[in-house]
Amino acid sequence: MPDHDHDKDLDMDTNGLSTSASQRPHNVPYIHKIGVPPKQSLFKEFKTTVKGTFSSDDPLRRFKDQPKSRKLVLVLEAIFPILEWGRSYNIKKFRGDLIAGLTIASLCIPQDIGYSKLANVASQYGLYSSFVPPLIYAFMGSSRDMVIGPVAVVSLLLGTLVRNEFDPVTQTDEYLRLIFTATFFAGITQATLGFFRLGFLIDFLSHAAVVGFMGGAAITIALQQLKGFLGINPKHFTKHTDIISVMKAVFKSAHHGWNWQTIVFATSFLAFLLIAKYIGKKKPKLFWVPAIAPLISVILSTFFVYITHANDDGVSIVGKFDKRINPPSLEKIYFSGENLTKGFKIGIVAGIIALTEAVAIGRTFASMKDYQVDGNKEMVALGTMNVVGSMTSCYVATGSFSRSAVNYMAGCQTAVSNIVMSIVVLLTVKFLTPFVKYTPSAILSSIIIAAVIGLIDIDAAILIWKIDKLDFVACMGAFLGVVFKSVETGLLIAIAISFAKILLQVTRPRTAILGKIPQKSVYRNIGQYPEAIKVPGVLIVRIDSAIYFLNSNYTKERILRWLTEEEENLRATYQSDIQFLIVEMAPVTDIDTSGIHALEELHRRLQKRDVQLILANPGQVVLDKLYASGFPDLIGENKIFLTVTDAIHTCSPKLAHEV
Template identity: 85%
Template sequence: MADQGDEDLDIIQKGLTFSDNQTPYIHKIGAPPKPDLLKEFKTTLKETFFPDDPLRSFKDQPKSRKIILSLQAIFPILEWGRSYNIKKFRGDLIAGLTIASLCIPQDIGYSSLAHLKPQYGLYSSFVPPLVYAFMGSSRDIAIGPVAVVSLLLGTLVEREFDPNTQPDEYLRLIFTATFFAGITQATLGVLRLGFLIDFLSHAAVVGFMSGAAITIALQQLKGFLGISSKHFTKETDVISVMKSIFKSAHHGWNWQTIVIGASFLVFLLVAKYIGKKNKKLFWVPAIAPLISVILSTFFVYITHANNDGVAIVGKIDKRINPPSLNKIYFSGEHLLKGFRIGIEAGMIALTEAVAIGRTFASMKDYQVDGNKEMVALGTMNVVGSMTSCYIATGSFSRSAVNYMAGCQTMVSNIVMSMVVLLTVKFLTPLFEYTPNAILSSIIISAVIALIDIDAAILIWKIDKFDFIACIGAFLGVVFKSVEAGLLVAVAISFAKILLQVTRPRTALLGKIPMTSVYRNIEQYPEASKISGVVIVRVDSAVYFSNSNYIKERILRWLSEEDENLKATYQPKIQFLIVELSPVSDIDTSGIHAFEELYRSLKKRDVQLVLANPCQQVLDKLYASGFPDLIGENKIFLTVADAIHTCSPKLNNNV
């Protein structure tokens, strides 16, 4: 008996069918209990906007505790700060000093991408990181200006005002765009709409970032070759830039500038290679930009190379962030311009920051609250717009250095901010003779990391449509503009969603030999069809957008099988079984399409059977009276149950 029991258990575990003289237990699905509409609505609302249940910790807490928890929810530093110690501070201090050495030369260079004076880049690495340190939930992200957002912001604002002839209006629109970028980011977080940024697919982001990196690098050829602004195009596409470079070859290039830029670019790339090969030497590429600035500045100062046409940074304002609230457009015709630009640049900044935060959080196995991140990023940009900063976000290069330098908390950002503050207050005169060529070299070496060829190859291997999105965004940026590339990326991402929603997959199922399992016959060629039965699986929710397509596709499966059976003189099809396990939801149009499918099948003398609908689908089917139409005994738990019950004469085949 023990052996027989073990054998029966083994049969069940392997999913084998019963022998012919055994009667399998058939699971039928009856009418579900009447749904509680209010409870269902609350559940749907909670899963959409509050999946993390932020109020869970507030239940059954005294009023004083609720106040503390509320403050900790807004300012996470109040929670983790209680366990802060000297050991953590040691790691944060080293990390903060390391990323400060990287951010100072980068900030001066990135400000030029936004067509701003160098001090504005430094300002943006002082106030925003301080605000984020108190409100952010990531431990590793390093805040400051980034190349892509700087270029995008500068490109969009330059179309409205010329930074050379209208510097005041240009600066005011920069601050206005920064303000509305922050408002947009914070609003998405407060309304818990963070899922909206997921509509920009990873493939589109890879293509956009790679295209932006090439565009940024091409823009830096102006400083790298010593070409004056009047001989260099204001367009960002590769064709315009290359034409501008070749036209200026006879009179615009400066050989001293080229020597400086090329020499230190090689130095920076070698330093980056060393850091990549040996993770313990991460500090080499981190301090290489600052060393390059120091050496090149000293060289220009002692040789007076600036008198021979080597362009230099010039005087940098020593003031700490001056207030700029009065410079923001809160009314007038430029308000809408700032609002539009702020939304575009703010969404890109938000996408980059959230992606970086999630990446490093997964590496350290902790959770980043996306909505809190948006509120923190938005708040820091709103405050930044009032303190002479432009849009700041998470920087991948600095965050990577921060992570490898052993940061423990957001105190590393506070340390970096203090170093930037001291630099602005006391050390800016030292950068007066810094050649623009070295800043171009630093930016070129930094943006190279944004060109992710391996990711593009992987996208090609996984999903060809994703690759089209990647290439489309890339080509849009490179051959048109950063804004065009962004629009292409968004358009292709939405096109993919629409295509997947309106044209979902369906599959013809067959029985895996020696089991009661039914799978896609294309995936499992050994799966056999059941005589007189067509089994179709629908791999999507059934909505108004795809219901007609699904009905027509099922009928086409049926027609194709009919033709195949007639050609081989096999019995005609008697049953159509629709496997509904992947169907997560159905709407009125979907039910109407199934009713039309039933009527079409009835004319062909084919019976419609449903298998394994989920509760939500089943509730709606019964609410519409659909089971009464097809017969309540035509809905089953599994395909195997449906076949055994609906077609007894086929039992010998199963």
């Protein structure tokens, strides 16, 4: 049976009047009528908006129509993903996790000892932070590949911010207490963002800003290692992190004498580490070479210092370790007084930076192995492990890219590799710390320098320059702020430029004049398609942004400027004036009251010029608000069309066929 309902559809004739399909001449094209969205209740609209803003998925969907016992299992699996994937765990997977865990442990132990120096805490605290947090993450995290522990950037940031409040040498107890307090609030911040599904907030720190910040932090970290690399007495070294202060301190310390034995140690093993890194990069199958190179460096250098007593000749060594396993530190956290506020502020900053790094790492390796990582669940896991870590003598831990890459290359299957690493760290703290006592500080400096070189991503910076110059400004602003001032200054510059870019793009949206592509019913930007032809008597403008209070006035004025310029060009060439202004609204995702007022003002201004305002293809959200405001009644319901083509055929069918 043929579909006769089509003949009953109403069309718009050239005068905007309704006509049936059976009465329409054959040479008049079919004009689609714009659909008016149904009214939504206030509660339903609010619920839809909140759900779309805070989550792309309904977290309660899995629990619908499930018995109570099943709901309990699902709740536990949501909190502890290990209960879900653990059911299919087998000996084959464990073999891969065991090898990966042992490999990353050999990398993390020397790195943790070195990173603790960046945080200005005793060496054992770095190892503590690679014991408890990874265990908790293994049970609560959703990434199979991410390795948890201290990282260079967060260690430096935390050490710098806390040192501004207390001196780590003369006020050791207060300094350590503030470290634990900041770690506690870093965890609270991360868990809160995840629990309330506010993970989108960390996206305000753009990729370009992060690239610049990480590169600047890498150079700052490397400069800080010159103290250990050259054997400079800490009393003769600066507490500032900017490049000018550091280089001044380095050259001034030359008068007091650098330690040549230390320089030989540091240079030799740095060369060894860089060669190992080069081998691993050129031959991926030899990934284990750069992974175990730091541990080999520590073993060889420690043995050499022990048998030669080089520490008696001025070679600085790590010194004694506390053999205790993560002593409780809950009573050391500030829960009152002005130090509570200090710890809270520092914790928020450190927590967000740690979160940004971890989420990026988790997403990267998840895409490589084609599985999903729940960002909000990750935040809760990271937050929980740092809260518990602050109570067990740990400082802020997060995902490490270098260790995660080694974990991935070593064939890890699940987060059990983190558990294996934690056990190895535990055994190291309990039984091997007496041997670490003689490890030269210069070797730790070499390990850190070799590790942070990878944070300087020149290729990414070049690509940013090619793609977006404003992004490059954000990248370089963050980089220069860190290198020439301080880590926190660079971070503030990165955030400020990122927000400035957002405001610029929102307040100055792109607009374009459209023309008809020859022999097609398609209208495109005449700047992008030179062959596009303008329709005589019609100006077609596209707005490439939502219309809000921040940009509504600019959008209105920009359209009027387009119109004025076009009319001046037409008069100069003795062509007919503009009769219709068509606004293509497909890219307009939303509009507020200020935007609607701007359209109303645009309509009034156009009336004075004898130009009719036409809207084409507004989305459901925009159309719903336009009807709620009564705007269609102001311009006439027959002035809103499904496509630009429909609007052209209705406004000026003769001219449309001539183009």
